[in-house]
Amino acid sequence: MFLNFTVQGAGQPLLLIHGLFGSLSNLNILARALAKYYQVYRIDLPNHGQSPHSNTVNYVAQAIAVKDFIDQQGLKYISIVGHSMGGKVAMALAITYKDLVDKLVVMDIAPVKYNIRHHDTILAGLSATKKSRIRSRKEAEITLFQYIHDPNIRQFLLKSLAKQYDGSFNWRFNVDVFEAHYDDIIDWPLGSIFTNNTLFLKGANSDYISAEYYKSIKSQFPQAKVHVVANTSHWLHTEKPDIVARIITRFLINLKH
Known part of the structure; x- marks a missing residue:
């Protein structure tokens, strides 16, 4: 499968992954900010944007599709930022292909099966x-x-x-x-551990990362830090794009040195 993508900037590779119902254009503001320091790739996930449709949305299949994209681009060690469902895809990729992922940023989603059908x-x-x-x-x-x-x-x-x-x-x-296959979207079927530095960003007014999920985050991502972005909902990156971009940039750059 060939995923639609854009690339901008220069430096170490960084992949941005949008959420459910989205496309690569949703992360344009973040991409512009991060491209000052990184070579930023944005993709349309399968079944989104201008990427091909398939008959599945489970996280194993989506992680494989993104892994294939990374291989097609000849990328070897990449940091990833994912929002919502894209955050779960990013986590699945990091857990499944540990040697491929450097740092991980997950925006307002947890490694859990959700019982509430938000959509x-x-x-x-x-x-x-x-x-x-x-x-x-x-x-x-x-x-x-x-x-x-x-x-x-x-x-x-x-x-x-x-x-x-x-x-x-x-x-x-x-x-x-x-x-x-909505049950696959709210599911979380993976139980392995990713030990590299990881940042979870929580919208202060969102219930996607509740206190009860912190244990699950730490059990699978033991190096994880959780940062709450004030006055934001699940769409924190569109409501406070400059603040979110600054938090992500500091996390990625500071850990690099």
């Missing part, structure tokens, strides 16, 4: 747009509004709406696979 209303809205065969972005937003009342989330999703050759609109991400 059911989003999936319902996306499914409704597919059934109604929308013909414009406005139609899509009207349909989404019936399910998703947060305008920021609607606009985030609409970034992945693409016009087709016949004039209709469809999602770049694979809604059908997300619905069919």
Whole structure:
């Protein structure tokens, strides 16, 4: 599988991985800041953006796809930053291919199986747009509004709406696979340990990294530090991009020297 990607900057390689329903463009601000020090790669995960679709979203398969990308680029020792589902992919990669990963930054996700289905209303809205065969972005937003009342989330999703050759609109991400295999997305099937330096960033107002998950973090990532970003939700990197970029930069650069 060939994953769509961009690269910018020079130096040691650094890979940024977006979350569910996202694409490489979501991490553009972080990439610009980090490219001052690193050669920054951003990818579209399988079933997202302009990367190919597949029939699976489990973390073993996604880690293999990212490992193949790293090999294709001829990269040998790489640091990784991942948000949400992308953070789980990053953790899976670090745990499975320990000799490949230098430092790890995980944004607002924990190495646990989640019992709360955070995305059911989003999936319902996306499914409704597919059934109604929308013909414009406005139609899509009207349909989404019936399910998703947060305008920021609607606009985030609409970034992945693409016009087709016949004039209709469809999602770049694979809604059908997300619905069919959502249990794989909230799962965490891996139990090995990654001993390199790791930073977990928690949105202060987010429940994705709760206190009860700290034990799981430390058991699999014994060198991990947890940094809480004040006045942010799960979307900490879009709400406080400069602060998040500065925290990540200090973590990566300081540990390098």
